[in-house]
Amino acid sequence: MSGWTGACDAGPSSPQGRAPWQEGVSHRALWFRRSPWAPIVKVMFAVYAARIDRDQPLSGLELGERPAPEARPGWSTVNVKAASLNHHDLWSLRGVGLPEDRLPMILGCDAAGVDEDGNEVVLHSVIGQSGHGVGPKEPRSILTERYQGTFAEQVAVPTWNVLPKPKELSFEEAACLPTAWLTAYRMLFTNAGVRPGDSVLVQGAGGGVATAAIVLGKAAGLRVFATSRDEAKRKRAVELGAVEAVESGARLPQRVDAVIETVGAATWSHSVKSLKPGGTLVISGATSGDRPSHAELTRIFFLELKIVGSTMGTKDELEDLLSFCAATGVRPVIDEVLPMDRAREGFERMESGEQFGKIVLTN
Numbered sequence: 001m002s003g004w005t006g007a008c009d010a011g012p013s014s015p016q017g018r019a020p021w022q023e024g025v026s027h028r029a030l031w032f033r034r035s036p037w038a039p040i041v042k043v044m045f046a047v048y049a050a051r052i053d054r055d056q057p058l059s060g061l062e063l064g065e066r067p068a069p070e071a072r073p074g075w076s077t078v079n080v081k082a083a084s085l086n087h088h089d090l091w092s093l094r095g096v097g098l099p100e101d102r103l104p105m106i107l108g109c110d111a112a113g114v115d116e117d118g119n120e121v122v123l124h125s126v127i128g129q130s131g132h133g134v135g136p137k138e139p140r141s142i143l144t145e146r147y148q149g150t151f152a153e154q155v156a157v158p159t160w161n162v163l164p165k166p167k168e169l170s171f172e173e174a175a176c177l178p179t180a181w182l183t184a185y186r187m188l189f190t191n192a193g194v195r196p197g198d199s200v201l202v203q204g205a206g207g208g209v210a211t212a213a214i215v216l217g218k219a220a221g222l223r224v225f226a227t228s229r230d231e232a233k234r235k236r237a238v239e240l241g242a243v244e245a246v247e248s249g250a251r252l253p254q255r256v257d258a259v260i261e262t263v264g265a266a267t268w269s270h271s272v273k274s275l276k277p278g279g280t281l282v283i284s285g286a287t288s289g290d291r292p293s294h295a296e297l298t299r300i301f302f303l304e305l306k307i308v309g310s311t312m313g314t315k316d317e318l319e320d321l322l323s324f325c326a327a328t329g330v331r332p333v334i335d336e337v338l339p340m341d342r343a344r345e346g347f348e349r350m351e352s353g354e355q356f357g358k359i360v361l362t363n
């Protein structure tokens with residue numbers, strides 16, 4: 001961490017401004033007393049949602065000190081080395097999946113780091129899928145919806161959610177896998193029903209999920225087509241292994257067996273029209289909105305198309321994805337690596353849609 005900025009509500013605003021009753025320093029987290037008789041509060045640097053703003057999401061983004069995680073039975077604390085941005089973090093700042101009463105909430109759905117025993121680890125960020133650490137009746141959630149996220153020096157998750165990081169992958173690479181890449185893996189290999197030799201269309205080539213789907217699809221022997229609004233991104237999609245990349249909405253040279261859809265309203269009609277009879281449209285996101293002007297209902301039933309919803313993936317699928325990357329040499333497409341205290345730049349880049357691949361924050 002190269003600097004400390006922004007708000008502070010658990011201690012002094014900077015190490016330089018440390019109060020005389022500061023108790024100690026471990027790793028980078030600091031222990032403070034608000035006064036000589038108050039309980040010790042351990043604080044750490046974090047990037048968090050302080051307010052919800054549907055129209056200007058970045059106005060609610062704060063960088064500063066937040067309480068460090070406290071030990072909890074069945075949970076592990078991980079020192080975060082790298083964490084990656086997902087569009088989900090922008091949705092959180094807009095209040096989608098994150099109600100006001102859960103603020104402030106540290107953002108960041110995925111991370112790689114070092115656990116309490118010094119092991120290099122990756123997090124599975126779906127909490128409560130199996131009841132581990134939370135009890136059987138708690139509904140599934142993704143880090144940052146109910147539990148504090150990974151854009152911090154430390155994060156706590158149920159120990160069940162901690163997986164070994166393959167040595168072949170760097171922390172930055174591993175930190176890209178638990179959300180966007182896992183989602184693409186499940187969309188392609190669990191929900192699209194494709195096999196080597198089949199064809200697939202990936203909408204919005206520059207996105208985190210989309211670049212993952214192009215790379216994973218190519219590595220698995222699929223004929224991958226892609227769309228992007230941007231010519232430079234179309235060129236890069238072909239460099240990643242797409243057979244052809246066309247402008248958003250343009251006709252493909254052939255119909256495809258499956259579509260990987262995360263853009264939503266802007267590309268929905270094109271996705272439906274691009275499928276072969278009996279083909280499968282897998283959707284996991286709607287960045288441009290969830291109300292397409294043309295739903296293409298007639299085409300869906302007449303050609304017996306399948307529409308499949310997909311969200312994140314299981315711990316088993318994440319283990320498979322990690323070993324797929326280790327075995328094949330496939331690596332996440334990283335747009336930019338920034339130190340955690342420059343997180344705002346990464347958010348601005350993602351909000352403007354300029355990125356190609358994943359934006360990674362490091363400690």
Ligand SMILES: NC(=O)c1ccc[n+]([C@@H]2O[C@H](COP(=O)([O-])OP(=O)(O)OC[C@H]3O[C@@H](n4cnc5c(N)ncnc54)[C@H](OP(=O)(O)O)[C@@H]3O)[C@@H](O)[C@H]2O)c1
Pocket residue numbers: 085086087088091179180183203204205206207208209210227228229230233248262263266267284285286287288310311312350353355357
């Ligand atoms: N259900 C789940 O478990 C899950 C998991 C991960 C992500 N998601 C969702 O999937 C979506 C993508 O996530 P991400 O992290 O990959 O996002 P991202 O990295 O921000 O990528 C979004 C991409 O969508 C394309 N796009 C955006 N607006 C568009 C428009 N109006 N017309 C055409 N294309 C447009 C852009 O591609 P081009 O610039 O190349 O056109 C952009 O790069 C988000 O909505 C996210 O919430 C859901």
